[in-house]
Amino acid sequence: MNGEPPAHALGLDFGTTNTVVALGDGAGGSELVEFADGTGAVFRSALCFWEEERAWNGIACEAGPWAIDEYLQSPLDSRFVQSFKTVAASASFERALIFGKPYRFEDFGRLFLQRLVRHAGGALDERPRRVVVGRPVEWAGARPDPELARRRYDLMLGEFGVELHYVYEPLGAAYSYASRLSEPATVLVADFGGGTTDFSVVRVGEPGATRRCEPLASAGVGIAGDRFDRRIVDRLVLPMLGKGGRYRSMGKVLEIPGGWFAEFADWSRLALMRNRRTLDELRRLQRDALDPEPIGRMIALIEHEQGFPLYDAVGRVKRALSAEDRAEFRFEGGGVAIAAEVRREEFEGWIAEDLARIEAALERALAAAAVGPEGIDRVFLTGGTSLVPAVRALFERRFGGERIAAGGELTSIAHGLALIGGEPDPAAWAA
Template sequence: MIRDSFVHAAIRAKGARPSFLPDYIPMTAPAAARAIGLDFGTTNTVAALAGPDGEAPSLVRLDTVEGEVFRSALCFWHDEDVRGGLAVEAGPGAIREYLEYPSDSRFLQSFKSTAASRSFDTAPVFEKRFRFEELGRLFLDKLTRHAGGALDRLDRVVVGRPVTYAGSRPDEALARQRYDAMFAGFAREVHYVYEPLAAAFGYAAHLTEPTTLLVADFGGGTSDFSVVRIAEPGAAQRCVPLGHAGVGIAGDRFDARIVDKLVLPFMGKGGKYRSFDKILDIPGGYFADLADWSKLALMRNRRTLAELETLRRTAIDPQPISRMIALIEHELAFPLYDAVGRLKRALTQGHSAHFSFSSEEVVIEAEVLRAEFEGWIAADVARMAGAVDRALAEAGVAEGEIDRVFLTGGTSLVPAVRAIFMERFGAERIGAGGELTSIADGLALIARQDDVAAWTA
């Protein structure tokens, strides 16, 4: 069967281009003729062309509804007219395909979060299994196809990477190995730069005097911080990195807190089951995976579903387990993600919001106060604040020596996160903007430097 493609629902609008990039940025002539910066994010991916000397980077326009912002997601489905019998789409097209045929699709999102995880081996997709780098290459191939030639025959790509990868015990060497395999052949040169450092490089373009800058980048999977000393315009090296720190906590973790409080009680969390003559707690691993966007879709495999069916038959209350099975079998990860995202954005704007998620098996409606949500994420926000402390300590810079703070990334809009910086640095020192595009712009500026190696992580 060949599936038709058309827009089934509105997709999130793209982020605004940062206001701090001027029309003219004096830079060294590039060593590479065709260079780009690529912000491969947990939630979204953005590419920017370095352009010729003296011009600001330009975001790569894609033939999608969102324009420059490409969702970091993949959707697979069976198609006998495709070689191998398995078709795939990425970005907004992945969402569109899923929305048209949810039960016949496999929708994967936030797969970047598994890059440094040794527990992740392959992702089961129907009868096939894909390694991280295979998922990544499929994603890059689709991104390139939607870019209308802008990403063809590249000489250099500078890719953003987190200071600290997501996961409880991230393996940085493994992540680098997987990234290298993913980007092999994408360009003649591939370099990696800390994401907040890239944002600092772009932010420096609008500064006219020496500045000690703290950049805080809050993405979907990680929160990363860089302290950078910025020299006056015309200096031989405009930006000098002083210290970095990060933590594998960001927007997806906040989402998991919402799922834990509002959804998992309907899926059996806290319930019990019989094992011979004993009454035991239902294993928590199922609920941890259910609240993790990078793992939820992977639960749709024979082994996990067989285990859940056994658990359902032995559960004291089988109905919640039936709901969990239905959530997995009916590929409801994206509607759940959408409901959680709507709540989180509403709580960013107001002091209360309504949560609504419904399927044939379960309807969840709840009023949530911002104060409640902030209580759920308090421990996570404290760990973010601790990473800020580590970045300052590594840089040997006291709070009072920070002249400017630049906040970027979607999670930077959460009031409890912004409060970390408002309380410590004051509103007058804080700037923000380009939540979805600032890193790609900074990476592109680095990409046209002669000595890119001076910036690589």
């Protein structure tokens, strides 16, 4: 759509872990939306539901950091939903039951955006004419369906903006980074989110050029920070909860089935295990286990709703290993205490397979752009996982440290999307 850029364009970076919103001023600038109570510009992509007679349909809801507060106040009487972006392209996900009521992906999305607007202190009360929404290059999931994700996003965002444009998330970061450059360059942007890692190669022209940025190619893979967390849980936590242990069954000694530990891939799913049938089965497993103590720890974590603090401890040790060669993993809750030292080289071994797949996606982006490493002038890393030393080392090895830049790890995409919204024709950037 050509014509004059709107005075009010909005950039929406709806992420697996966090969501950030920026408003364009129509004059080549943008400003991040700050949320109430001093929470800043980063809004956690989470929902919490609880039963309340006065609420619509008898179920009340909160989002963002307020969702976490509600859940921690009453974990046994609430239902917590996070990372729901990861099912956007999944045909196997149709709906989730919350207190017996069905919720589709777009229902979660609309509720989330409504609460986000409410907590924006009036900054989002005016419906923007143009909304530029980030999307991953490759959707998360085993067999993602991009067209299904697009339909679900359209339904989720139908009340949010008049004119919708979808742009690859790393292109948003590229546009943001280009605003800092004073000379032409070929730029590789690597965006490390919670659920996906995406790459874009962009040619940046002279300041003041009619079209400052030209996308050359993009590629991605459904691996990012959440997968690294799961590696820590799998290698460090689950062996203390019985994984790899053995039990007696019909006169034989067998290894405890791995299916018991699948729910630990996502801490919020632990709440679903808190039902009589599952707990009764776990107690039978504990009775038959050669070493019953680890299974007892698993039961205690489930009964006392310790998923959130457990994964919070995982996140802390991962961040600590970004700054130190070793860190202490420490968790206490629900009568369970776990402490262990983790060396950075151990962690890097755990994620080596994931790093190889990330590097393969990088190769695909360079090949599609017909640009070798020597043809890249600048590398811009964004997203929280870009701070992991093994991730940065991958790029230093390929491009040299002098070409690498970072900054605005959680906000650069929204900033760039809002700037694209100020272009006369943002459809030129559409995914």
